[in-house]
Amino acid sequence: MRRFLSAVPFSWLIVGSALVLFFVASAAAQTQLEVCDPSIPATQGSGAGVTSVLEPRSKPAREIRDLGLLVVAICAAIFAVVQAFLVIAIVRGIRDARAAKSLPGEPTEPVQVYGSLPIEVAWTVIPIIIVFVLTMVTIRTIRDIDLTKPPLGALAVTAIGHQWWWEFRYTAADGSTVITANEMHIPSGRPIWVRLESADVIHSFWVPRLSGKLDVIPAKTNELWIEADEPGIYLGQCAEYCGTQHAHMLIRVYAEAQAEFDAWLTREAAPPFEEVAAAVGRKTFTDFACMNCHAIAGTSAGMFGPNLSHLASRDTIGSGYILLNEANLKQWIHDPNTLKPGCNMPSLQLSDAQVDGLVDYLMTLK
Numbered sequence: 147m148r149r150f151l152s153a154v155p156f157s158w159l160i161v162g163s164a165l166v167l168f169f170v171a172s173a174a175a176q177t178q179l180e181v182c183d184p185s186i187p188a189t190q191g192s193g194a195g196v197t198s199v200l201e202p203r204s205k206p207a208r209e210i211r212d213l214g215l216l217v218v219a220i221c222a223a224i225f226a227v228v229q230a231f232l233v234i235a236i237v238r239g240i241r242d243a244r245a246a247k248s249l250p251g252e253p254t255e256p257v258q259v260y261g262s263l264p265i266e267v268a269w270t271v272i273p274i275i276i277v278f279v280l281t282m283v284t285i286r287t288i289r290d291i292d293l294t295k296p297p298l299g300a301l302a303v304t305a306i307g308h309q310w311w312w313e314f315r316y317t318a319a320d321g322s323t324v325i326t327a328n329e330m331h332i333p334s335g336r337p338i339w340v341r342l343e344s345a346d347v348i349h350s351f352w353v354p355r356l357s358g359k360l361d362v363i364p365a366k367t368n369e370l371w372i373e374a375d376e377p378g379i380y381l382g383q384c385a386e387y388c389g390t391q392h393a394h395m396l397i398r399v400y401a402e403a404q405a406e407f408d409a410w411l412t413r414e415a416a417p418p419f420e421e422v423a424a425a426v427g428r429k430t431f432t433d434f435a436c437m438n439c440h441a442i443a444g445t446s447a448g449m450f451g452p453n454l455s456h457l458a459s460r461d462t463i464g465s466g467y468i469l470l471n472e473a474n475l476k477q478w479i480h481d482p483n484t485l486k487p488g489c490n491m492p493s494l495q496l497s498d499a500q501v502d503g504l505v506d507y508l509m510t511l512k
Contacts, residue, residue, distance in 0.1 A: 197383075199354045203375045206291040206357040213287045220276060291358065296339035297371055301332065304341045307349030307362040307384065309490060310391035311452055311465040318415035319408075325441070326414060327452030328465045331400045333407040334374045342368040347389065353382030353399050361386060374401035381466075390488030396466035417444045418455050418511040427507025430500050439491070442511065451491065458512045464489075475505050 202208040296302065304315040316324040332338045342351050342362045352359035356372040374380065382397030402410065428445065431437055437446035443455040457463075463470050463478060464486050478485055479501050481493040496504070 197354050197381050202355055203378070203380065204356045204373045206370075206372060207355055209287045209290055210358050213283060216283060217280065220280070224276075291371075293369075293371055297337040297373075300337040300339040300371060302339050302341065303330065303332070304343065305330070305351055305362070307342070307344045307346075307351070307388070307395075309346050309389050310384070310395040310486075312395070312397055313345075313452065316411060316414070318411055320415065322415055324411060324414045325453040326456070326460075328396075328462065329398045329400060329460050331402060331407055331410050332372070332374060333404040334377045334401040336404065337371050337373045339369065339371050342370065348386050349384045349388050349395070350386035351382070351397070352385040353380050353397055355380050356382075356399065359385045372399075374399070377401050377403060377406075391465075391486055394465060394467040394486060398462065398466045413459070413512075414456055418442065421510045424503075424507040424510045427503035427505070430496070430504045431507060434494055434496070436494075436504070454508065454511060456511055458509045472505055472509060475508060476501055479504055 199207065199211055199214070202211050302317065306313040306315070312328050312330070314326050314330045316326075318324050340351070342360060343366075344362045344364045346364065348364065349362040350359050351362055351370070353372065356374060357370055360368050360370045362368065378401055380399040380401065382399060384392055384395035384397075386392075388395065431442070432445065436448075438448050439451035440446065440448040441453045441455065457470075460470055462468060463475065464482075468474050468478065468485055474485070479494075479496065482489050482491040483493070
């Protein structure tokens with residue numbers, strides 16, 4: 147056994163170890179995963195929190211997974227065949243060496259064979275067939291998922307990447323534009339045509355269970371389509387390093403029944419409800435720089451930060467990284483950098499009373 151192990155090439159041990167690690171990682175990928183940071187807010191529903199490409203919930207994601215599994219299977223088969231021949235050669239070499247030592251006289255050198263037409267044909271034709279199959283399957287997959295025009299009946303959504311949050315734009319039934327941030331709502335069972343734009347640097351839109359990743363490039367519009375098979379929350383991530391808070395530039399896709407989505411879109415298109423008791427906080431919002439950055443329907447037309455028209459109806463702030471509640475919102479307004487270091491929102495040095503009033507006002511925006 148020792149002689150056998152000493153004859154095993156070191157590269158074989160490395161490749162074997164890599165395969166073991168791959169299968170361990172694949173098994174771990176089936177568990178509940180979080181995107182980049184384990185402290186992001188929890189999700190609800192079947193499969194919530196899973197970001198594994200091995201658990202797709204849309205046609206584009208399934209085709210990408212199937213292509214990946216085909217490539218892995220072919221590579222594993224090639225590896226198994228090559229290693230089997232290597233083991234056979236090693237075992238035969240050890241056996242013949244021992245047999246030669248047991249014979250009288252000097253050990254003889256094994257018969258040297260130069261060239262074999264069948265073998266040479268095999269290792270030329272088989273790789274050509276493998277490359278041809280992979281090429282054809284890859285072309286078919288790209289053709290199916292990289293469409294040049296929207297699928298029939300698709301809903302158009304524009305996703306704009308900012309440092310470090312996402313803006314989503316819809317067209318309401320009355321033709322008006324509905325703008326929201328970070329939480330993307332879509333109807334399940336219906337194709338979604340996503341137009342990708344950037345407001346600053348290169349980002350990348352990636353919701354692993356719904357589609358492959360696609361770069362979001364300044365001064366260029368890219369397009370992809372997704373279609374959630376079933377309602378649920380699907381987590382995504384900016385997949386292109388875009389600055390300090392890249393790891394916390396998350397995406398939350400809420401797939402709902404068509405009727406629920408239509409009701410959500412109608413609410414988003416309507417002006418937000420504002421309680422009279424929150425008038426003090428509203429005045430704080432309009433008196434300070436808040437209104438210059440953030441838009442609220444009927445109150446301000448800010449263009450630089452997330453639209454806050456229906457903030458209180460969302461689950462998170464900080465691009466899906468921080469759970470929305472009064473305590474977190476107060477800390478965010480006091481100094482956003484304590485929650486999301488490096489973010490572009492400054493602290494306005496408001497008093498505790500001003501922050502409390504502002505939070506009361508924002509939590510009425512439903």
